[in-house]
Amino acid sequence: MLFNSIEFVIFFILVFFIYWKLNRKKQNIFIIICSYIFYGWWDWRFLTLIFISTIVDFFLGKKIYQNDSVKVRRIYLTLSVLINIGILGFFKYFNFFVSSFQEIFYSLGVSVDSLTTLNVILPVGISFYTFQTLSYSIEIYQKKISPTKSFTEFMAFVSFFPQLVAGPIERASALLSQFAKERIFEIHKAIDGCRQILWGLFKKIVIADTLALIVNNVYGGVNEASGVQLLIATIFFAFQIYCDFSGYSDIAIGTSRLLGIKLSRNFAYPYFSRNIAEFWRRWHISLSTWFRDYIFIPLGGNHVSNNYKYLFNILITFILSGLWHGANWTFIFWGFLHGLYYVPYIFSTKSKKAYKSLDEPANLKNIPKIFVTFLFVLIGWVFFRADSIGQGFIIIGKIFSDFSINATENLHLDKFLIIVFLLVVEWFQRKYSNTLDISRFNLIVRRIIYIVLIILIILLGKFNYTPFIYFQF
Amino acid sequence: MFIKYTKSIKYFISKVFKFFLPIIFVIFIFEFMAIYSGELIPIEYVVKFQNNSSLDSYYGRKIIDQEFYKYKYFSFLAKKPDILVVGSSRVMQIREGIFDPYYSFYNAGGIIQSLSDLNDLEILLENNYKPKYIILGLDIWWFGQKAELESGLNEGIIEKDSAYNWKSHLAVYKYLIKLLFNPNELFAIFNNQLLDNSLGYYGFQALEGNGFRNDGSFIYENYNKEMEVNDAYVDRETPPIIDRLKNGSKQFVFDNDFDKLKLSILDKFLKFCKNNDIKVIGMAPPFSTEVYKELNYSINYKNLLIPYQEDLPKVFSNYGFYFFDASDITKLGLNDKYMYDGIHGTETALAKIFKIIFSSEIIENYFENNDLLKNLQESIDNSMSNYYMIDW
Numbered sequence: 078m079l080f081n082s083i084e085f086v087i088f089f090i091l092v093f094f095i096y097w098k099l100n101r102k103k104q105n106i107f108i109i110i111c112s113y114i115f116y117g118w119w120d121w122r123f124l125t126l127i128f129i130s131t132i133v134d135f136f137l138g139k140k141i142y143q144n145d146s147v148k149v150r151r152i153y154l155t156l157s158v159l160i161n162i163g164i165l166g167f168f169k170y171f172n173f174f175v176s177s178f179q180e181i182f183y184s185l186g187v188s189v190d191s192l193t194t195l196n197v198i199l200p201v202g203i204s205f206y207t208f209q210t211l212s213y214s215i216e217i218y219q220k221k222i223s224p225t226k227s228f229t230e231f232m233a234f235v236s237f238f239p240q241l242v243a244g245p246i247e248r249a250s251a252l253l254s255q256f257a258k259e260r261i262f263e264i265h266k267a268i269d270g271c272r273q274i275l276w277g278l279f280k281k282i283v284i285a286d287t288l289a290l291i292v293n294n295v296y297g298g299v300n301e302a303s304g305v306q307l308l309i310a311t312i313f314f315a316f317q318i319y320c321d322f323s324g325y326s327d328i329a330i331g332t333s334r335l336l337g338i339k340l341s342r343n344f345a346y347p348y349f350s351r352n353i354a355e356f357w358r359r360w361h362i363s364l365s366t367w368f369r370d371y372i373f374i375p376l377g378g379n380h381v382s383n384n385y386k387y388l389f390n391i392l393i394t395f396i397l398s399g400l401w402h403g404a405n406w407t408f409i410f411w412g413f414l415h416g417l418y419y420v421p422y423i424f425s426t427k428s429k430k431a432y433k434s435l436d437e438p439a440n441l442k443n444i445p446k447i448f449v450t451f452l453f454v455l456i457g458w459v460f461f462r463a464d465s466i467g468q469g470f471i472i473i474g475k476i477f478s479d480f481s482i483n484a485t486e487n488l489h490l491d492k493f494l495i496i497v498f499l500l501v502v503e504w505f506q507r508k509y510s511n512t513l514d515i516s517r518f519n520l521i522v523r524r525i526i527y528i529v530l531i532i533l534i535i536l537l538g539k540f541n542y543t544p545f546i547y548f549q550f
Numbered sequence: 551m552f553i554k555y556t557k558s559i560k561y562f563i564s565k566v567f568k569f570f571l572p573i574i575f576v577i578f579i580f581e582f583m584a585i586y587s588g589e590l591i592p593i594e595y596v597v598k599f600q601n602n603s604s605l606d607s608y609y610g611r612k613i614i615d616q617e618f619y620k621y622k623y624f625s626f627l628a629k630k631p632d633i634l635v636v637g638s639s640r641v642m643q644i645r646e647g648i649f650d651p652y653y654s655f656y657n658a659g660g661i662i663q664s665l666s667d668l669n670d671l672e673i674l675l676e677n678n679y680k681p682k683y684i685i686l687g688l689d690i691w692w693f694g695q696k697a698e699l700e701s702g703l704n705e706g707i708i709e710k711d712s713a714y715n716w717k718s719h720l721a722v723y724k725y726l727i728k729l730l731f732n733p734n735e736l737f738a739i740f741n742n743q744l745l746d747n748s749l750g751y752y753g754f755q756a757l758e759g760n761g762f763r764n765d766g767s768f769i770y771e772n773y774n775k776e777m778e779v780n781d782a783y784v785d786r787e788t789p790p791i792i793d794r795l796k797n798g799s800k801q802f803v804f805d806n807d808f809d810k811l812k813l814s815i816l817d818k819f820l821k822f823c824k825n826n827d828i829k830v831i832g833m834a835p836p837f838s839t840e841v842y843k844e845l846n847y848s849i850n851y852k853n854l855l856i857p858y859q860e861d862l863p864k865v866f867s868n869y870g871f872y873f874f875d876a877s878d879i880t881k882l883g884l885n886d887k888y889m890y891d892g893i894h895g896t897e898t899a900l901a902k903i904f905k906i907i908f909s910s911e912i913i914e915n916y917f918e919n920n921d922l923l924k925n926l927q928e929s930i931d932n933s934m935s936n937y938y939m940i941d942w
Contacts, residue, residue: 083716097555097556097559098552098553098555099552099553100553103551262556262558262559262562263558264558264561264562264565267562268562268565271566524569527569528573531573532727535720535723535724535727536724536727540717540720
């Protein structure tokens with residue numbers, strides 16, 4: 078079930094009306110039922126994977142907590158990691174590793190025909206809920222939280238439908254505790270949630286899905302496309318993926334708010350970042366912090382003996398982050414590239430300045446820095462979107478060498494206008510976590526804004542039910 | 551089991567409801583206009599109306615899917631005609647008047663887009679109603695080696711009518727919103743529906759004057775208006791047919807040799823008709839003179855045209871069926887002003903072609919009524935008839 082579908086609208090209206098008629102315990106059971114229906118809408122067979130993941134971490138979480146011996150605790154944590162990553166690895170990476178091994182051995186002249194790929198379907202959102210359940214075991218191991226006694230609360234935490242398939246990846250400390258408490262309906266939060274849903278739908282239906290048509294067309298025929306076309310398509314992809322994913326997050330956060338649940342912020346105007354480090358504090362925040370807390374810091378983080386070790390930790394973190402996105406060398410290279418972008422900060426004495434706080438939004442003087450950062454991010458997106466690393470380099474080569482503009486070439490100025498509209502709105506709202514936080518305006522202005530957005534969605538929206546890009550991750 | 555909603559929930563629900571109430575009202579108005587335009591009337595109702603009503607009507611959706619196969623096939627089933635016309639859009643100008651009042655008639659022109667559609671049609675006829683006569687228009691490009699055998703007929707019939715899809719409704723609202731910025735056009739379109747009580751219009755294309763009549767034939771009102779003012783030949787297709795031929799684009803592909811194997815599909819269909827007592831009249835629809843010349847003299851197409859003209863009559867005659875080649879209009883005493891474009895003749899062109907067909911000796915054995923020719927001649931000779939329209 079897609080957020081941008083009529084099925085979901087009907088589903089959610091029903092959920093809302095029934096949910097607030099129930100007491101806390103029944104609300105949790107109801108959320109589990111709804112979440113399983115929501116997920117089963119794609120493929121009910123994969124509900125077993127969520128259930129397995131839930132049971133494993135629920136019981137292993139208890140075991141980790143009950144044992145004082147660090148060695149035993151580590152064994153249980155390892156078991157949790159192996160089972161969760163094992164399931165993820167099998168469904169997501171098995172074929173990738175087999176074909177990669179085959180290619181390596183073939184290049185060495187060794188035949189490995191006995192190794193065969195499998196016809197495996199990738200379960201939607203497996204990377205998201207796997208990381209979420211893993212965080213539970215890890216946080217218990219780190220003694221940050223104690224395990225829950227309620228299986229229903231834990232099930233609701235793992236399967237909570239607004240963020241089940243594409244995040245934000247919530248920590249047990251933040252989300253699980255909310256299922257243990259009475260939920261109170263607060264009207265201003267509910268209205269704020271509605272605004273966030275509206276803005277999310279606008280970004281997804283009007284911007285992302287419109288740009289997707291051009292991006293898919295140009296990237297589907299790289300050899301025929303000119304450098305200018307590829308540059309336009311890459312810029313469009315940058316905004317497509319941003320509007321697609323942040324749009325999903327907005328809808329997820331908004332719908333959760335209507336159910337009295339607060340989800341964490343996942344995007345904080347990333348294209349207004351002044352450097353790459355800031356970009357990663359603003360882009361897919363829930364995943365970035367996951368990798369920071371559970372990979373980068375345990376590796377030693379930046380508190381290491383020398384800058385090379387620091388760089389190594391950064392590269393490992395980003396490569397794994399790239400791999401998380403998909404079983405393809407392009408994602409790994411994309412992660413590696415972003416790791417390399419850190420080199421100037423690592424070896425600079427002013428590196429700490431790179432880590433801007435989210436409360437310190439950019440100003441007009443920062444525009445040159447924002448522009449340069451965006452260019453680096455853009456180069457990364459080329460490899461993220463390309464079919465292979467080789468194709469990525471071909472695209473980069475064309476962009477930097479083929480400046481010819483055909484008289485009949487469509488420069489898609491109307492699409493750029495939509496992007497400018499997005500950027501202007503975001504710039505003026507950059508101090509607010511919800512872009513459509515317009516509570517400071519009077520009622521008439523607010524209503525006009527809502528109506529204009531609804532009309533724009535109807536007039537300019539693409540209602541072809543394009544799945545959200547991050548579902549595949 | 552249930553608890554009561556808190557005051558804040560009730561307040562929130564009422565606030566949301568009040569916000570959406572005017573929006574719902576506006577949607578209701580658009581829905582009314584969309585239905586009134588006929589664009590969103592489901593095919594089954596259009597078929598029912600066109601079949602039962604004595605009023606003339608046009609069916610022509612513009613924004614949502616025409617559901618062409620479904621519309622034509624179910625209209626055919628509803629009418630159960632003696633004579634069924636099948637082929638591409640090139641036979642859509644064959645009118646009921648040619649056979650009226652002696653035979654019931656339905657033009658399902660457009661229902662065959664490739665030879666493999668004949669296989670689908672055979673199955674559909676086998677399982678349902680069978681007409682007494684089939685007039686089968688055969689396009690030259692269906693017989694090329696490079697012609698793909700894609701069949702859309704069966705799938706098109708099964709497909710759910712897009713009028714039932716909410717996205718179609720939204721698309722029509724979008725169109726209506728655009729029309730609101732051009733009130734003259736909006737009024738002109740709805741003017742027909744409001745003032746003309748003798749006609750029913752189903753869809754925006756129909757309201758603009760172009761659509762399928764009750765007999766299944768198609769009216770090109772905008773072309774007719776142009777022809778009324780100026781009778782000079784203009785190829786109104788985009789891109790023009792002659793350009794397609796010269797560039798090898800769309801249905802015309804270079805070096806597309808005649809594929810004898812494709813004749814076997816036609817042969818199978820004719821055999822089926824023969825076995826089921828359905829008499830078939832085959833027809834090669836007309837080309838404009840420039841298009842026919844290009845087909846005849848271009849090295850890219852001559853391997854297609856010659857066997858097309860020589861082999862098709864033989865296949866028909868094997869079953870005792872008649873085939874008429876109208877490719878070269880100059881041989882029929884017609885000229886380019888009888889053509890809408892390079893491949894579509896006007897209804898007068900088609901009527902005159904049938905006049906020749908009715909004059910043929912073989913056809914005497916086909917139809918029980920010999921007044922067809924006389925009747926048709928009268929219509930053609932009618933002072934109100936001209937080179938693009940017959941006053942039936």
